[in-house]
Amino acid sequence: MSSVLPTTSRRATEESGGRPHVVVVGAGIAGLTSAFLLQRRGCKVTVLERSGPEYVGGRMASIQRDGFYLDTGASLLSRRYRAMLRLADLAGIGDQVLPSSDVVGLMRDRRVHHLRVGSLPRMAAGLLRFAPFPTDLPKLMADHVRIRRTLDWYDMSAAARHDGESVAGYAARRGLRPGTVDHLLDPLCMLASLQDVERTSSIAPFMLLNSLLGGGGLFTFAGGVGRLPRSLAAQLSVTYHAHVRQVEENSSGVSVTWQAEDGTAERTERADACVMAVPAPQALDLYAQMERPFADFFRRVEYTGSVHVAFGLDRPTAEKAVMVNVPRAEHPALVGVILPHNTAPGRVPQGRGLVMAHFRGSWSDQHRDLPEERLIEHARAALRTVRLTPEIEDRTVMTHVLRPGQCVVFRRPGDYRELARLGKAWPSNSRVRLAGGDFFTQSSTHHSICSAAIAARRLTDRLGLTPAQGSYK
Incomplete structure (x- = not known):
């Protein structure tokens, strides 16, 4: 050799x-x-x-607590993740990929609106029912169709030409209503980067839409994504x-x-x-x-931290979505909840429920060092305020707090242009x-x-x- x-x-x-x-x-x-x-x-x-x-x-780990597998980062996986599915086959665990429910919840006025993300027509119909200003949707969809052609999983350089403004700046330029920003763009931005629309590149929400739209639904693994x-x-x-x-x-x-x-x-x-x-x-x-050019850029990379609070329950929740997003217009700190027991049979112990409350990056960075008991109480209070998963009040059999300090890199306006240049220069x-x-x-x-x-x-x-x-x- x-x-x-x-x-x-x-x-x-x-x-x-x-x-x-x-x-x-x-x-x-x-x-x-x-x-x-x-x-x-x-x-x-x-x-x-x-x-x-x-x-x-790392961020795709799952730790075990009292029989529950808690995902430390990523939790919901899209069927569009074909490289991940191929990797599972190569690793010999393709048979442990579990088809997941594709019902997600979006909150507006303390009410959860459900939509199916596995089917493009069903998702579009659900968004039309949910959106506070449905007339903004054609603009968003037209821009998504234009941008998604440049969103290559292996090479983001083509997307650089769409970079240069924040999500908030994009919304202002396109004349989108504040309600559209608060209830659609903000949740997409949170799912992509855990950061606020004023700081994040406008590509972020379209990246999330690209993961979901027309992908055929979601999947998970027995024993968590780990x-x-x-x-x-x-x-x-x-x-x-x-x-x-x-x-x-x-x-x-x-x-x-x-x-x-x-x-x-x-x-x-x-x-x-x-x-x-x-x-x-x-x-x-x-x-x-x-x-030096690489060192200078990576030195400026900014991470968003997070706080995740897990509640293991002695029964499933009445809420049937796999995830419920909570826009900042509904709560200033809570991003939403992931409900792994609703994804697929066998994802949590039989007859149990699991609620994972996720907090915004800005709130998490300020409160991450609080004692575990305080963070659990913050999570209870937030879920009470938005009237989600009341089962945590008297059905909880396990609690655990995760507080990753480097949860995700969020890309600022202009970062993708720099990445396109540097990615070809190594x-x-x-x-x-x-x-x-x-x-x-x-x-x-x-x-x-x-x-x-x-x-x-x-x-x-x-x-x-x-x-x-x-x-x-």
């Missing part, structure tokens, strides 16, 4: 039994996807993850509690220095290549050789690749999987391997 890899580290290749050795930093869904695909393409892969196995998958990353990790060599200190590239390979949590001496992995699938600020700290001969939605695309689980597939393919090319065995895209 080494004879056909003249530009790779012979020592690293020889030590891995003649196979190219790749180190992947980070066992989120992007890191695991890239590691899995590179392993299928004949590489020896080592994954280094600083947390424990419970949180494998079932997919857990399955990938089980087929890889993952070292947990590994704190990576430095990634250094040279003409013959890559050196990755890391230390175990127990404080033992630092170790150095010598490899032919490296994939960094970590939050952008961490990538800057680890990879000092990153060229050195083609580099042995270090970035994977994940935090870097050159949208910060979502599916974009992260697609980004990881691109990183694996480009390293395949760099290492002189044939992609036939692990063809993915």
Whole structure:
């Protein structure tokens, strides 16, 4: 093998039994996807993850509490996520993909309006019934048709020409009524980025619509969305509690220095290549050789945090939607609730219910450090105010608070233009690749999987391997 890899580290290749050795930093869904695909393409892969196995998958993890699987980030998955469904098949768990109910709820005047997102005609009919100003919908739909052609899961550069104004700026330019902003654009913006319409690029709501419209509905996994990353990790060599200190590239390979949590001496992995699938600020700290234009942009990347409060119930809720959105016109802090027991049979313990209350990024950033009891009471009070899921008052058998500080990157006006420029400028001969939605695309689980597939393919090319065995895209 080494004879056909003249530009790779012979020592690293020889030590891995003649196979190219790749180190992947980070066992989120992007890191695991890239590691899995590179392993299928004949590489020896080592994954280094600083947390424990419970949180494998990162923002696509599911942790278990008293028999309930709680999704730490992403929860509702669209049938348009074809790369994710393909990955599940490759990982051998295609039979654990569960068709989900596609009934979602939108709140206006404290009333929940239901619509079906799996069918375009049904969704359109539901929006017409719900929208406070139905005459604004043709403008939104016309713009969606125009923009969606540029929304490529693997490459967002074409969408850059539609970037340059905030969601609020777009609404003002198009003459959309305040009620349309409050009850349609704001919830879409929250689902995409957990950020306010005044700060987020106008592409965000159309990205969400692109995920939902005409996609054939939703799906989930038995055991939560974390079932997919857990399955990938089980087929890889993952070292947990590994704190990576430095990634250094040279003409013959890559050196990755890391230390175990127990404080033992630092170790150095010598490899032919490296994939960094970590939050952008961490990538800057680890990879000092990153060229300045990339470093400058990633230094400006801004994350939105979140607070999620889980209520495990001894019975399902009367509300049958899989999700109910709460616009800020209805409540200033609450984004809405996810109801996993309504997605598919077997998603929660038999006869139980699960309510996941999600809070806006701006509120979460200010209140994340409150004691758990206070956050639970805030969630109870918010759900009381909007008259949602009254079962939490006397049917709760489990509570748990999740407070991810780097929940999602939100893209500001102009960010996509910069991403389009930078995404094509990463050195083609580099042995270090970035994977994940935090870097050159949208910060979502599916974009992260697609980004990881691109990183694996480009390293395949760099290492002189044939992609036939692990063809993915």
